[in-house]
Each structure stands twice: as C-alpha cells, then as structure tokens.
Amino acid sequence: MTYPPIPPGTPHPGHGPMDPTTAALAIERRRSSRRLTIILAATVVVLAMILAVAANQVFFAKTGKSLIPGLTLRAANDAGPDPFTQPVTLVNRAQPVRPAVQSAPGNGVRLVNGTTPGFYGTTGTAACDTASLGNQLAADPAAARAWASVQGIRTVDIPWYLNSLSPVVLTADTWVTNHAYRGGGASPFQAVLQAGTAVFVDAAGVPRVVCACGNPLRPPAAAPIGGYRVTGDPWPDYTVNNIHRVTYNNTYVTNNTTVGATPEQTTVVAPTLTLTDLNVNQLVDQVVGDTIVLPDTPPPGLPDFRSQALQNNAAPSFESDEAAQEQGLAGAGDTAAAPAVTERAESNGNNPENTPVDPNTPTSGAPDTAPTDAPMTDAADTPGAPATPYAPAATVFDGSGDAIGSLTYREVDGREVTCELPAQFEGTAVTPTNSDCALMFSPDDLLSAQVNAAVAADGNRVWKLTPVGRTQSIEVLRAQWQTLAAPSTPETPTTETPTTETPTTESPTTETSEPSTSTSETAPTSGAVPSS
Known part of the structure; x- marks a missing residue:
C-alpha cells in the first residue's frame, strides 16, 4: 500500500512539525x-x-x-553519381525563398499536399527541357526501360508520360525516393533534394524526375526520418525540420474543382498547379504538362497519365527484402517501416544519425512525461525541458478604416514579423510591400467585416487568419487599420461635337458581299521525341 x-x-506521528x-x-x-x-x-x-x-x-x-539505412543529401541541381541522362535543367535557382506553406510536422518533417498553392516555384520560364530528356532516353533503350519501370509505364509510353509532367522548382528541401542508373537497372535510394532543385511533377504534385540527372523519382519511404543515417554534405540552412515530404493523396485541382480519380475515369480536364513566381513572390497558375508536341498516333492502350497520377503516388514498396531494408522498410512488398528504424527514431528524438541538430528543437532522448511530483519542480530545473508556449493574448487594433494596413504576428521561433500591406488590394492575393514578410493574404480576409467576425468567434479575442498557401493560421499580435484607396481609372477626355441637321435623302441600296478568305493551319513543329 x-x-x-x-x-x-x-x-509526523510522534514528532513535532518539520x-x-x-x-x-x-x-x-x-x-x-x-x-x-x-x-x-x-x-x-x-x-x-x-x-x-x-x-x-x-x-x-x-x-x-x-545496418542503418542511408538518407543522401543532394545539393541543388547536383547530378550525383550514375545519372540516367545528361542535365536537362534550364534554370539555376539555388535556395529560393522558402515556401509560404507550413503544415503539421510528421515523421520529423513537414507534410504538404503537392497541389497546395505556392508550394512549388517558377522563374517565369520552363525549368527543364522536356524534349531533351525524351530524346536522351530514346537514344539509350536500356536506360529507357529501367526509367519506365520506376514510373510503372511502358517504354513506348515515355513521350506521352513526359508530356503529362510539369517542370517546376522546389521551394523547400524535399524527401524523395531517388534512383541511380547502375548495372543497366534503376537502383533506389532515399534522398533529400535541396530547395532550388528543378524537377518534373505530375498532376498530383508529386515529384517524378530530377532535371539535373534525369533520375526517376517516387514518394519517400513511409518511415520516420530519425531511423536513417545522413550521407553527403549538408547545406548551410539544412535541418530536419526544414524538410518537406509530399503526402500521398488521390485528388488534384483542375481549373475549377477538385477531382478524385475513379475506376471508370478515362479522360480528365488538364489540371493546373498554382506556383510561386520566385521573381516577384506572386502566385501564378500553370497548366500541368503540354510541354512538347507528340506524334500523331499514340500507342494502343495508352493510359491517361494525369488520371493515373492520382493512383500512382502511394508509399513505395520494393521487390526484395534486401532492397526494402536498404530503404528502411520491413520487407519485400511491405510499405511499413522496419521495427529497428522506428525504434531508432524513438530513441534519438527522430534526428537522423550524422545530421545537424536544430537548436530550437528539443532532441533529448529522455522521457518527456513529468514525474508524479511535477508541481514541486521548476521548468528550469529540468534539462531539455521545452520552452513554455506563448499564452494567447487579444489582438491589439489601432487606427480606423475599412481594411488592415499592417499586421504583426509571431513566428514559431519566437520572432515577431510585421507585414505592411498596400493601399489597394488587387488580384487574388495581397502581397506585403516590405521584404521582411514572406506571406500573402486573401483580400477578403483583410476587410473589416471579416476581421471583426474572426475576432468575435475567438474566445480570447485573437485574430487568426490563414495566409495564402498555408494550412495553418497565424495569430496576429497587433494590427493597424487603413482606408483602402479607390481604384484609379484613367480619365478619357470628352469633346463636344456640334450637331447639324442634314437633309435626309434616300439613296439606292447596294448589296455587297464580303470576299471569303481561306486560312490554312500549320501544325507546330518540335524536336525529336522518344519512340519505340
């Protein structure tokens, strides 16, 4: 007892007070x-x-x-050993702005849907040369067969598959299953591609090809990242918590709706991806694929790759136990993590071996459950204790007007960031005028009616709003009202023309016929595409 x-x-019994x-x-x-x-x-x-x-x-x-599966760090546009092709990269944008997407962490990294607006970037021109990639694969049948096997397609389908992909730029360090070309086959390995790497993505926003080497890609293994050992040279801002992984999903965004693949689905509307223009930090739409001119006659049984992409982005498995274990999985045909990988991640705070540690993240392997006498201990007495979260405080509003002119919020690392907003809200997203703020906002969320409603709905009177491209809201500490400027319209000078009465006379009506013109359509031409 x-x-x-x-x-x-x-x-005490038999004793006086202590x-x-x-x-x-x-x-x-x-x-x-x-x-x-x-x-x-x-x-x-x-x-x-x-x-x-x-x-x-x-x-x-x-x-x-x-015994410990490896996780290779691959710097932006580094081809690495044993590439499938020569580089087809058309941009050199290493380490662009970080994405405006912040979602819940999972497996030690951040999870994001590949169709999330703003997650991928563009520099205004194509990031990769699709035709060149196709031509190089066509010139090497063995490499083409190995490449197609990774994507789950036939070699004869490669041109049409490539035309269903979009060249983009990674705006975040991204975890993938990469493949090198060794011994006439595709050799898989887990890799983190640095932000700034040019890749092809499919209709579901899943990375499929590295443009620097032509290597085919699949989603990363479904295992905790702390169970791996890091190989390769980390870049200056590399940390585990900066890594993103595209989640497995079965939907994509078309021009108007979100569509889910069905077994009966054979054709789909060409979807669009909403990218971040890295030159001006604005959101732009880009149609998926349609980057090359294809042969007139498709091969029999050609799938609709935009539709297939919705079902071909699940967690990968591998044919042999050895290959599966090298990727951190339990065994052949299994998508689950190996028990040793899971145990290793639990014991080391989910930080891979040989990786730099983020100083803002507690990494102690000590239990994070407090003993039963926790009330007697100060947080400062406990080594490795996480920082106390900030208590919510009501948002402070200053000034007057019909919209927000500036707002200040706190980042996850404790920094306070102020976003100065323009005097006119134009387009579908409002971009701050100061470079210190990398967020974008929906114009409707900044109007007084919407702001007041959001504050009234929160028990602590905190204004919370979700920036464009993010999945989590921010809590605003302070905000300044402004009165939006009226949109400027050019004035058109008017001239008065004196009215004179002219006698009306009837004239004979002459019928005229417009000469018909014939227009001949000329089919566009392009470079060679792979054929079988």
Whole structure:
C-alpha cells in the first residue's frame, strides 16, 4: 500500500512539525532524485546509440553494407553519381525563398499536399527541357526501360508520360525516393533534394524526375526520418525540420474543382498547379504538362497519365527484402517501416544519425512525461525541458478604416514579423510591400467585416487568419487599420461635337458581299521525341 507524500510542516506521528531546513533538504533530495533519473535515462539512450553504431561498423566491415539505412543529401541541381541522362535543367535557382506553406510536422518533417498553392516555384520560364530528356532516353533503350519501370509505364509510353509532367522548382528541401542508373537497372535510394532543385511533377504534385540527372523519382519511404543515417554534405540552412515530404493523396485541382480519380475515369480536364513566381513572390497558375508536341498516333492502350497520377503516388514498396531494408522498410512488398528504424527514431528524438541538430528543437532522448511530483519542480530545473508556449493574448487594433494596413504576428521561433500591406488590394492575393514578410493574404480576409467576425468567434479575442498557401493560421499580435484607396481609372477626355441637321435623302441600296478568305493551319513543329 502506498501513501501520499506528507507536505512540509505537517506534524509526523510522534514528532513535532518539520522545521523549514529539514523540509528544504527533503525537497532538494527529491529534485536531485529526479535529475538523476533523467541523467540515467539519457545515458541509456547514448549507450544504445553507441552500441548501434558499433554493430553497424562491424556489419559494414564484413559485408560492405550498413545496418542503418542511408538518407543522401543532394545539393541543388547536383547530378550525383550514375545519372540516367545528361542535365536537362534550364534554370539555376539555388535556395529560393522558402515556401509560404507550413503544415503539421510528421515523421520529423513537414507534410504538404503537392497541389497546395505556392508550394512549388517558377522563374517565369520552363525549368527543364522536356524534349531533351525524351530524346536522351530514346537514344539509350536500356536506360529507357529501367526509367519506365520506376514510373510503372511502358517504354513506348515515355513521350506521352513526359508530356503529362510539369517542370517546376522546389521551394523547400524535399524527401524523395531517388534512383541511380547502375548495372543497366534503376537502383533506389532515399534522398533529400535541396530547395532550388528543378524537377518534373505530375498532376498530383508529386515529384517524378530530377532535371539535373534525369533520375526517376517516387514518394519517400513511409518511415520516420530519425531511423536513417545522413550521407553527403549538408547545406548551410539544412535541418530536419526544414524538410518537406509530399503526402500521398488521390485528388488534384483542375481549373475549377477538385477531382478524385475513379475506376471508370478515362479522360480528365488538364489540371493546373498554382506556383510561386520566385521573381516577384506572386502566385501564378500553370497548366500541368503540354510541354512538347507528340506524334500523331499514340500507342494502343495508352493510359491517361494525369488520371493515373492520382493512383500512382502511394508509399513505395520494393521487390526484395534486401532492397526494402536498404530503404528502411520491413520487407519485400511491405510499405511499413522496419521495427529497428522506428525504434531508432524513438530513441534519438527522430534526428537522423550524422545530421545537424536544430537548436530550437528539443532532441533529448529522455522521457518527456513529468514525474508524479511535477508541481514541486521548476521548468528550469529540468534539462531539455521545452520552452513554455506563448499564452494567447487579444489582438491589439489601432487606427480606423475599412481594411488592415499592417499586421504583426509571431513566428514559431519566437520572432515577431510585421507585414505592411498596400493601399489597394488587387488580384487574388495581397502581397506585403516590405521584404521582411514572406506571406500573402486573401483580400477578403483583410476587410473589416471579416476581421471583426474572426475576432468575435475567438474566445480570447485573437485574430487568426490563414495566409495564402498555408494550412495553418497565424495569430496576429497587433494590427493597424487603413482606408483602402479607390481604384484609379484613367480619365478619357470628352469633346463636344456640334450637331447639324442634314437633309435626309434616300439613296439606292447596294448589296455587297464580303470576299471569303481561306486560312490554312500549320501544325507546330518540335524536336525529336522518344519512340519505340
């Protein structure tokens, strides 16, 4: 049987009240005991990691392979070893602006839908040469067969498949399953592509090809990133929490609606992706695919790749146990993570081996559940304790007007960011006039009626709004009202023409016929495309 602890100063049976010095010593002993427990837990984690590394080195020395699956860092537009083709990249935009998309973290990285507006970027011109990629694959039948096998298509379908993809620029470090061309086949490996890398994406917004090397891509393995070991050189701003992975989905956005694939679906409207123009930080629409001119006669049984993309973006599996385990999965044909990968991620705070640690993220392997006597311990006494979250406070509004002129919000790292807004709201997104703010907003969300309604709906009187391209709202600390300027319209000078009365006379009516003109249509021409 257990009893609750006796509070300091309470008389003990047969004894007088505990004096303050004795009570303080008792509290300090309990604090010391807690610290010792945490230190021991952390020591166990470190020892387990050391043993895992030692076992991995022994296994590597015997077999030339690692027990811990690898995660390769690939810098922007770096072809790497064993590429499928020569580069077809047409832009060199390393490390562009970070995306305005912030979604809930998952598996140590941020999850995002590939059709989220603004997640991918463009520089105003095509990022990759589709025809060149097709021509290079056509010139190497063995490489073409290996490439097509990764995409789940026939070699003869490659030109039409390429025409269903769109060249874009990654605006965030992105986790993918990459493939090198080795021994006449496609060799898969987990990789993180740096922001600024030019890639082709499909109608579901899933990366499918790296333009710097022609390597085919699939979605990343469905495993926690902390179960991997990082290889390659990290770039200056690389951290685990900056990595994004495109979620598996079965919908895409057309010009007007969101469409889900069905078994009966054979044709679809060409969808569009909403990209960030990296030159002006504005959202622009781009039709998916249609980048090359195809042969007149398609091969029999040609699938609709835009529709197929909706069903071909699931978590990958691999044909052999060895290949699956090298990707961090349990076994052949299995999409689940290997138990050792999951356990390793749990023990190291989901930070991959050999990776830099984000100083703003708690990474201790110690338990994050407080002991039963937590009320007696200050947060400062606990090593590795996370920072106390900011308490919500009512948004402060200044000035008057019919729309917001500026707003200040707090980023996740604690920084306060102010967004100065223009005097006129034009287009579908309002872009701040100062470069310090990288967000964009819907004009309707900034009008007084919508703002007041949002504040009234929050119990703490906090104005929350979701920027364009984000999936999570921001909490505004302060805001300044403004009166929107009236849209300027050019004045057209008017001239008065004196009216004179002219006698009306009837004249004979003459019928005239307009000469018909014939127009001959000339089909556009393009470079060679792959054929089988």
